[in-house]
Amino acid sequence: MPALTLQWPAETLWHSIEPTWPGFSVEVLPQLDSTNSTLMERARDGYPQPVLLVAEQQKAGRGRMGKQWLSTQPVGGSLTFSLGLPLEDCDLSGLSLVVGCSLAHSLDPQHRHELRLKWPNDLWYRQRKLGGILVEVCMLGRQRFVVVGVGINISEPPPLPEVDPALPAPMQPAWMQELDPAATAPSVLGQIAQPLALALHQFGQHGFAPWVSRFQVRDALAGQEVWLSDGTQGRAVGVSASGALQVRTEYGLRDVLSDEVSVRPLARG
Numbered sequence: 001m002p003a004l005t006l007q008w009p010a011e012t013l014w015h016s017i018e019p020t021w022p023g024f025s026v027e028v029l030p031q032l033d034s035t036n037s038t039l040m041e042r043a044r045d046g047y048p049q050p051v052l053l054v055a056e057q058q059k060a061g062r063g064r065m066g067k068q069w070l071s072t073q074p075v076g077g078s079l080t081f082s083l084g085l086p087l088e089d090c091d092l093s094g095l096s097l098v099v100g101c102s103l104a105h106s107l108d109p110q111h112r113h114e115l116r117l118k119w120p121n122d123l124w125y126r127q128r129k130l131g132g133i134l135v136e137v138c139m140l141g142r143q144r145f146v147v148v149g150v151g152i153n154i155s156e157p158p159p160l161p162e163v164d165p166a167l168p169a170p171m172q173p174a175w176m177q178e179l180d181p182a183a184t185a186p187s188v189l190g191q192i193a194q195p196l197a198l199a200l201h202q203f204g205q206h207g208f209a210p211w212v213s214r215f216q217v218r219d220a221l222a223g224q225e226v227w228l229s230d231g232t233q234g235r236a237v238g239v240s241a242s243g244a245l246q247v248r249t250e251y252g253l254r255d256v257l258s259d260e261v262s263v264r265p266l267a268r269g
Helices: 010-017 035-044 095-107 185-206 209-216
Strands: 025-032 051-058 078-086 116-118 122-125 128-140 143-153 225-228 233-239 245-249 252-256 263-265
Touching: 010 025, 010 185, 035 051, 035 078, 035 128, 035 143, 051 185, 078 185, 095 116, 095 122, 095 128, 095 143, 095 185, 095 209, 143 185, 185 209, 209 233
Parallel strands: 025 051
Antiparallel strands: 051 078, 078 143, 116 122, 122 128, 128 143, 225 233, 225 263, 233 245, 245 252
């Protein structure tokens, strides 16, 4: 396996997170197919230990609903990592929203850059995707191991491939160096990992309800007309105490679960 290219704050993060999650470890590897898949495989093999796993490059990263998240940029052009933690006695509803709130607050605590969260798992900057979140669960008898994967663009990604001219052009993603030209993958990890581990510990104790107001102030869909992939249209009006997206349709208020449909704002003509 090749050597690491970047200097990562692994020991600093271990010292800051281990008191909250006893037995916690930090691993940084030059290359993996997927940090989420690696931790899920370890858990199924009987090693559900609390861990932060970072890959300088991912060859087969995954997003929600089977979408790919690949580190196609040079090393350091994106940050890809997963947190694997035992969250046994709590309702996991709204977990991806808590992750998003923690990331947005760590990267933009004063709302100066107006980072937004697109329900249920995207971090947005100026209406463009800056990062994504993938939550997966491994059941081991009565034990439950949760893997939270995060991918954030650090430098400008390569141009998106051309599409059929008859289709809407995809929006070029955002990247961290638009917000902070000095941002690097290790520095961004140093900003977000410890607060995220603490947020997940708090979520395990109290669930999503205490986070509703924090999500609302960064809700990218609030008040917008949205289209659901099942054909329904309506106006997004916020989220419920369980993290469901609330959409007002012609038939009334509907709670939308993240595993039901995908959501996108309607194009404005």
